[in-house]
Amino acid sequence: MTSVSTEPRETDGPTPATAPTGGSAAQRERRRRILDATITLAAEGGFDAVQMRAVAEQAEVALGTLYRYFPSKIHLLVSALAREFTKDVDRSAIRATPGDTAHERIMYVLNRRTRALQKQPKLTEALVRAFMFADQSVTGEIHEVGTSLTTVISRAMHGTPDHGEVTEEEAAIIRIISDVWLSALISWVTGRMDAEDVEKSIDVAVRLLLR
Amino acid sequence: MTSVSTEPRETDGPTPATAPTGGSAAQRERRRRILDATITLAAEGGFDAVQMRAVAEQAEVALGTLYRYFPSKIHLLVSALAREFTKDVDRSAIRATPGDTAHERIMYVLNRRTRALQKQPKLTEALVRAFMFADQSVTGEIHEVGTSLTTVISRAMHGTPDHGEVTEEEAAIIRIISDVWLSALISWVTGRMDAEDVEKSIDVAVRLLLR
DNA sequence: GACTGATGTAGAACGTGTTACAAGTCTAGA
């Protein structure tokens, strides 16, 4: 973490496979291997265990290649988080969320994801801390995560996979719920809240906001 | 940041002056110099500029001494943040917050602090990112910051310096407002929101929560 | 097939957070 620069990073021309799509099949494959290795290492030992040399070795790419794909450890971890979140978005697109009220549906979605995260505390610690530590240069990946979260909550709010129009107020509420959820996760990751507190704090926020 | 361990840190007996009070006069003086140096360096160059060797040099203590007082860079920065926040608490204890409604008073307090932070973007970047990156071992310092924030908002809510009883619901609201504020600050620090967005997002949250 | 530029590899090197250590200094109590 010696120099996670605050300045925007220079792109040395078209980076080969920073985007999930594009690049040759071999490149998409390498990207996948790198993210898989990241998740594996993070799940085993958390943020500190995701060492760039170890990721490169496990993904069977050279260190330089790893850096060509992901310009920093933070980019790497946030990209991994983005990939995980994409799964929720995909799922929420397929079928309607169970629950009779917006409150129930939102809690259902967030609790499902929360519990999944809590099953892998080390992984969560790595991903959440990277997300929180990210600086300006990671704006793109961060935004991707934010969009996924917003989409999922928005769908849960309306109960249907199609987005529908989201009012200004709804958008504000969704943003606040996201903030509370992330804060709670951070608190949980760092041992300041237990699993139950997390669900409770989100529940209270949702209740206060949707009344 | 090579090894911000997730494990709780061993205390090698009574640390000399980790607490703001206690220790000899010379020790309190050293602690003050260290935190002053931290703030100065952070204000000039942000998180990356707060280099432990530089802090030690500017504070005129040995590197080992710096680490004896603050066991990591994160502890150092979060302690600096805690000291800054204490000032707000002290101020809020002296006089009533201006404003006719809880909404106005809370916005007054938070906006005042927000603008103060925005005047020193580098410093804010350093402090906020350290706060967000903090792990379990920093629980004490983090809690100190959280308590200050809660106290200030709570006083603003009621309009008087005396705490009064805070209901369960009020406490929940205060926590949510804190979460939103911190999230907004992070977004601002990393360039994902501008100054106006920060105030607006807090305003919306306060309005939704206090209605 | 040979050339060329982009991509990948292996490994050294650098910077900064952190730890370790030997020696000096200060303080409390005999």
Next chain:
DNA sequence: TCTAGACTTGTAACACGTTCTACATCAGTC
């Protein structure tokens, strides 16, 4: 005053994120 122990200093060493360099490989073009 003297001594034991805690504290401080100065400096070296180590770990890991990041950068750099020299060379190999591969895809597309002639």
